[in-house]
Amino acid sequence: MSTPLLKIEGLHVSVDEKEILHGVDLEIGAGQVHVLMGPNGTGKSTLVSAVMGDPRFTVTEGRIYFKGEDVTEAKTDERARMGMFLSFQAPQEIPGITLENFIRTACGAVSGKQPKLFAFRRELREQMARLGLDESYAERYLNVGFSGGEKKKSEILQLLMMKPALALLDETDSGLDVDAVRTVTEGIKAWHNAENSLLIITHNAKILEGLDVDHVHVLSKGLIVRQGGAELVREITEGGFASVKEED
Amino acid sequence: MEKVNAIPSLTWHRLRVNEASEKGAFPPVPRRGWGAGDVTLVKVPRGITVDEDEPIACEELESGLGQYGDRLISENANSRWAVTVEKKIKNPLIIEDSVAAGCACVTCGSVYAVAGSALKIIHIFRGDEGVSQSLTRIYLEEGAQVELCEIQLLGAAVSRHCGVAAFGQAGSQFRYTRMELGGAVTVCGAKAVLSARSAAFDMACAYMGTGDEYLDFNDVANHIGRETGSEMHVFGVLGGTADKILRGTIDFRPGAGRSVGHESESVILMSPGVRNRTVPLILCGEEEVEGQHAASAGRLDEDALYYLNARGISPEEARRLMIEAGFRPVADRIPDAKLRDEVLEELGRRIASL
Ligand SMILES: Nc1ncnc2c1ncn2[C@@H]1O[C@H](COP(=O)(O)OP(=O)(O)OP(=O)(O)O)[C@@H](O)[C@H]1O
Ligand SMILES: [Mg+2]
16 A cells, blocks of 8 residues: 555644643545544644644644655644645734735745746636636735635635645635635635545535545544544534444 | 934933934034035936925925934035926936945935925935935925835945925825835934825834844824824834834824824834834824824734745745735835835845844
8 A cells, every 4th residue: 555645643732731632543645535523622723733733732642744754843834845735724814925925935935946927827817716816816915804705715725826735624614605615615626636635624514515525534522533434424414423423 | 402303292201212312323524524425316207397406495394303413414415406396297206325435425305396296206325334314305385295205225334314304285295105224323203294284194114123223213293284194104123232212203283183193113023132112102282183003012923924834935934024024015105116126125135134
């Protein structure tokens, strides 16, 4: 079997001396789509933050491997340059940096060379149109004054432009109206292929429509309590978390 | 009498912030004067008149530096320029001052804007050593619009004093942009007198202080007419053991009813050795006014830096981007694309060496 794209082994994560994750194992193969579900406050965001290397979270035990390399100690920007992408649950607003400038700098950072302006602009326009973001947003300061839904679209726009190997989507669908969820899913589908993978955190099945889900993981109180196929999503959205936990 | 950049009211007597310290004193004028100055009117747009003499209306105006500093500059100036504008001019007037080791450029300039006219001025200051002083006095008749953009790209060994005085009649608009990127000593004072109804003053300033530089700012909006407005917003970054003081005064005089004035400063502190003082002052000689002040000082926002890192941008590059972001809205006010790009490039270089 080939090396998984992401492999998490016995991960314990603490924030402010308090342990949130108590030993999580997870493997994502190339080209796969994984879904992470679980009640509020169980540590889903904590998990993807630790995978991305957020300095506020401390890995006290366990390892994270990406593309076969141990990245447990790697800096966030190194992980991003290796092809990891996190779509934040609450994206930052940064006045003074335009959306276009930001994405161009980010693309330059991950690819190692500054993209050619003309080609870059054309692609940016295309992707913005695909996501239903007005062209004028390219010249606006990053996320400043964007609505909740527009911020999420701005995250997906970055994903589409940066073309990472692994996308971690932390509740990208929350705050999006029904049509916007569909638009975002379409965008994700256009990017997704046999090489790159997805880990989608969601409370809602809508964003998964049209995506071939390979695995579903249920996190509860800092532990993965259930794993299964796409059918788990329906069980949870219809019967709640109580219906799936008992079977563990 | 020899006070420089003095605040209009002596409220903070004990804190020694009422005027520039000795570090901000004017260098002594050589016995034989400053010698030849190097000022060039790089671009003079069609439609303005270049005058021989300074209009009397301008001569009487006082800048934020105060009478003493104004007189030192105007009496010892080695270069002078004066223009009159009578209609709306689209292209900017570009003026360049250059200094070099052992040389001074002491420039006294004036603008007389006739009712309903409009003019943009870009004044650039260059050179690595020497003395750079400027005094710009602007008289705006009714409804006139003047935009002054001062870009200081001096080296770390220049002594710099800069005064701006503006007097606005009814409905006039004075827009002032100041970027101070260098200079061992930087002392700047701008004062706008909003003499009649609806006159407006809009100032955006950005500065950078490194090494052991001393920066002293004294900006004043004098609200005299009714419904006058002032906006004075400042962004700065300080590193090394730089010592900065900013006095920002909004002075609502009796009769300035329904006037509005806002001032703010946001400073990024790059090292624990910097000295950062901000002295906001809002004087209310009138009941029905709105005056507001906001200030923030601190390190770069960790969450924002992390966000940039998560997009593959290295910590050093992220830091540079964040500082540049603070300058950007001020740089965006430069009404010449080529100059703006040059300033941003120079800014990038200076941030890298912070
Ligand atoms: N920076 C932090 N400081 C302190 N506690 C934190 C921090 N981040 C997360 N926590 C705590 O860790 C626990 C897990 O939070 P996390 O955000 O990972 O949950 P989640 O599963 O993503 O929930 P939701 O579905 O609401 O987004 C919570 O109890 C939360 O309060
Ligand atoms: Mg969460």
